[in-house]
Amino acid sequence: MQALVMVASSPCFAARDDWPGIKPEVLAGFQQQLSDDFQRTVERFLALQTMGTESARQDARA
Numbered sequence: 001m002q003a004l005v006m007v008a009s010s011p012c013f014a015a016r017d018d019w020p021g022i023k024p025e026v027l028a029g030f031q032q033q034l035s036d037d038f039q040r041t042v043e044r045f046l047a048l049q050t051m052g053t054e055s056a057r058q059d060a061r062a
Contacts, residue, residue: 015021033041043060050059 010021012019013021014027015023030041046060047056050056053059
């Protein structure tokens with residue numbers, strides 16, 4: 001690989017002392033939820049991603 005272009009993304013998803021991001025404990029909780037109930041967790045995640053759009057329900061199911 002010679003180059004990497006990232007659009008609308010972060011080079012580091014988790015928060016660190018020198019970088020803002022998702023708190024590690026939130027990621028750990030998300031991981032546990034995925035293990036416990038994958039389908040429901042993905043549905044909740046998609047609902048959060050589409051929240052506020054006019055077609056949120058349709059978008060989350062697409």
